[in-house]
Amino acid sequence: MVDATAGLGGDAGVVAALGHEVLAIERDPDLVRLLGEAHQRIRDPEVAARITLLPGDAMELLPKLAETHGRLLAIILDPMFPPRRSRSALPPKPMQALRLLLEDRPADPLGPLLEAAFAARPRRVLLKRPPEAPLVGDRPPTFSVGSKLLRWDAWELG
Numbered sequence: 001m002v003d004a005t006a007g008l009g010g011d012a013g014v015v016a017a018l019g020h021e022v023l024a025i026e027r028d029p030d031l032v033r034l035l036g037e038a039h040q041r042i043r044d045p046e047v048a049a050r051i052t053l054l055p056g057d058a059m060e061l062l063p064k065l066a067e068t069h070g071r072l073l074a075i076i077l078d079p080m081f082p083p084r085r086s087r088s089a090l091p092p093k094p095m096q097a098l099r100l101l102l103e104d105r106p107a108d109p110l111g112p113l114l115e116a117a118f119a120a121r122p123r124r125v126l127l128k129r130p131p132e133a134p135l136v137g138d139r140p141p142t143f144s145v146g147s148k149l150l151r152w153d154a155w156e157l158g
């Protein structure tokens with residue numbers, strides 16, 4: 001699997017703990033350093049060995065992965081989404097930290113990142129979104145699952 005927006009590595013860590021190999025892509029240099037440090041602190045060597053960090057921009061790296069890694073099981077996309085102003089509770093601490101680290105960086109349009117994931121020709125693309133967010137692009141997801149806090153849009157690509 002590929003976590004194309006690794007952030008602090010929460011999702012990549014869960015996927016690796018479930019037994020999958022994960023290629024974790026992150027473009028922000030500060031987060032790449034934090035991810036590297038967190039990787040070294042993973043207590044279970046088998047879980048740590050399943051995670052490979054790949055610094056860089058997923059939009060450039062994803063289309064090349066089909067050549068280097070063959071058919072990927074899934075690509076996970078969790079781009080930063082804006083804070084929900086109507087909520088009184090603060091977001092979880094890792095998300096607060098991410099927002100502080102990346103607050104100067106303008107949000108990218110989602111369409112090109114999603115297209116880059118499709119270009120890697122994986123079996124499945126998973127996109128994490130706010131629950132009320134509009135669908136991205138003109139290719140509707142195969143299905144969506146969600147809660148009050150977030151929604152996963154999934155494209156099954158065969």
Ligand SMILES: C[S@@+](CC[C@H](N)C(=O)[O-])C[C@H]1O[C@@H](n2cnc3c(N)ncnc32)[C@H](O)[C@@H]1O
Binds near residue numbers: 028057058078080108
């Ligand atoms: C919301 S965070 C991801 C959180 C992550 N799922 C976790 O569990 O910690 C989004 C991250 O995606 C990264 N990002 C956004 N666009 C990217 C891109 N095109 N290539 C690589 N990283 C990207 C941002 O730098 C940020 O660290």
